[in-house]
Amino acid sequence: MLLVNGVAESGDVLKTLEKSKLDLGQASIALAPVLAKGIGRIEARFGPQEMIDNVKPIVARLVSEFEMKR
Numbered sequence: 001m002l003l004v005n006g007v008a009e010s011g012d013v014l015k016t017l018e019k020s021k022l023d024l025g026q027a028s029i030a031l032a033p034v035l036a037k038g039i040g041r042i043e044a045r046f047g048p049q050e051m052i053d054n055v056k057p058i059v060a061r062l063v064s065e066f067e068m069k070r
Contacts, residue, residue, distance in 0.1 A: 002038030002055070003031065005038035005041040005045075006034035006038030006041065007037070007038075013034065017031070028062055029062050030066070033066060034043060035062065036059050036060075038067060039055070039056060048057070
């Protein structure tokens with residue numbers, strides 16, 4: 001849900017990740033900005049959601065790791 005709302009062509013993003021041969025942790029970090037964008041779009045469209053609130057800290061940690069690796 002976050003990926004689909006975070007980027008127009010989620011299938012293309014997943015194909016690119018698959019080709020890159022990243023492990024799950026690395027792929028999660030690579031997707032962090034898209035997931036964060038998805039959170040913003042879902043909240044803008046539907047308001048606060050408990051399920052989204054539960055994943056916000058996880059995505060925030062991943063975004064932090066993404067930014068440190070840049």
